[in-house]
Amino acid sequence: MAADGPRALVAGNWKMNGGLAMLKEPRLLVAMLKDVKLRADVMVCPPAVILRRVKSVLKGSKIKLGGQDVHWAVSGAHTGDISADMLKEAGCSAVIVGHSERRTNHGETDEIVRKKAEACHRAGLIAIICIGETLEERKAGRTLGVTKQQLAGSLPAGATAANTVIAYEPVWAIGTGLTPSTAEVAEVHAHIRSELGGLMGSEAVQTRILYGGSVKPSNAAELMSQPNVNGALVGGASLKAADFLGIIKVYT
Ligand code: PEP
Numbered sequence: 001m002a003a004d005g006p007r008a009l010v011a012g013n014w015k016m017n018g019g020l021a022m023l024k025e026p027r028l029l030v031a032m033l034k035d036v037k038l039r040a041d042v043m044v045c046p047p048a049v050i051l052r053r054v055k056s057v058l059k060g061s062k063i064k065l066g067g068q069d070v071h072w073a074v075s076g077a078h079t080g081d082i083s084a085d086m087l088k089e090a091g092c093s094a095v096i097v098g099h100s101e102r103r104t105n106h107g108e109t110d111e112i113v114r115k116k117a118e119a120c121h122r123a124g125l126i127a128i129i130c131i132g133e134t135l136e137e138r139k140a141g142r143t144l145g146v147t148k149q150q151l152a153g154s155l156p157a158g159a160t161a162a163n164t165v166i167a168y169e170p171v172w173a174i175g176t177g178l179t180p181s182t183a184e185v186a187e188v189h190a191h192i193r194s195e196l197g198g199l200m201g202s203e204a205v206q207t208r209i210l211y212g213g214s215v216k217p218s219n220a221a222e223l224m225s226q227p228n229v230n231g232a233l234v235g236g237a238s239l240k241a242a243d244f245l246g247i248i249k250v251y252t
Contacts, residue, residue: 006206008040008224008231009165010248011066011128012238013096013212018046026054028241030061033248038062040231040251044238045096048082055091066128067095069102072115074122084123094126096233098154100171103130110153118156121163128165128233129154130212131192135172143170144191151195159199161206166192167233173213175235182226185211189228217246224250 014022026044033042045066046054055065067090071081087095097120098113108116117127131150133143147168155164168188173179180188189209196204211223212233223229231251237243 005228006161006208006230008251009043009208009210010040010231010234010244010251011043011045011094011096011167011210012234012244013068013099014044014046014239015068015101015235016047017239018050020050020053022046022050022239023053023057025239025241025244026057026063029244030058030063032241032245033061033063036252038248038251040248042248043094045094048087048090051087051090051092064093065091067092067125068099070095070097070116070119070125072112072119074119084119084125088123088125092125094128094165095120096128096130096167098130098150100130100132100169100174104171110150113154114156117154117159117164121156121158126163126165127156127159128167128210130167130169130233132169132171132173132213138170138172143188147188147192148195151192152199155196155199159203159207161200161203161208165208165210166196167210167212168192169212169233175214177214179214179219179223182222185223185229186226189226193228215247217243217249220247220250 043064043066067087097116102108120127133146137146208230210231210233215232215234216237
């Protein structure tokens with residue numbers, strides 16, 4: 001991976017997995033990383049109902065806690081939703097917004113994602129903004145156009161390198177075992193960096209751009225070594241401490 005540039009981030013998105021029985025995994029991870037010097041930040045994003053339990057497991061470690069989604073409003077009549085302040089209070093330092101599963105299953109538009117990212121910023125949370133093309137869009141040669149449009153629509157005006165992370169996650173690579181070629185990853189990440197330059201000015205250089213989509217221990221080193229890849233957003237392989245560690249190890 002690039003020696004200069006922003007400090008990498010490896011974030012695990014547990015999605016709707018993991019009740020209390022899952023607490024053994026972060027416990028193991030804390031133990032395994034205890035004396036390891038890392039060149040990356042590490043984060044786990046468990047389901048909201050166990051955030052506080054995971055937070056107490058992570059106590060004393062450098063592993064950070066993130067939420068998987070947030071409502072854009074500060075409070076009010078939004079049954080089932082969670083505000084950014086609530087996530088902050090539960091111990092989160094970041095929140096994933098605009099994951100393709102939210103965009104697809106919950107109809108979240110770029111505008112909604114932007115409002116959610118703004119809510120994160122208001123609460124002092126990092127917004128991990130997900131973008132990525134579908135297989136149809138890639139086949140139609142629209143990957144760069146789609147990611148450009150998603151970025152422009154989802155990035156709030158106050159975005160900085162400190163409060164925003166971009167996760168490039170091709171929809172067709174999520175949970176499928178498929179990944180783009182390293183050249184394709186490098187192409188899209190360079191494009192995102194360049195688009196961020198237009199949207200954020202000099203902040204773009206230090207803004208972390210994660211790759212996500214079927215990252216596992218066996219392909220992490222190659223994917224993470226591509227230019228403009230500043231870490232990973234990991235789904236399935238973050239559920240077992242040993243697998244997640246196999247990815248984090250790229251940054252030892
Ligand atoms: C994700 O959903 O953010 C993801 C990257 O999933 P997976 O690693 O399982 O492909």
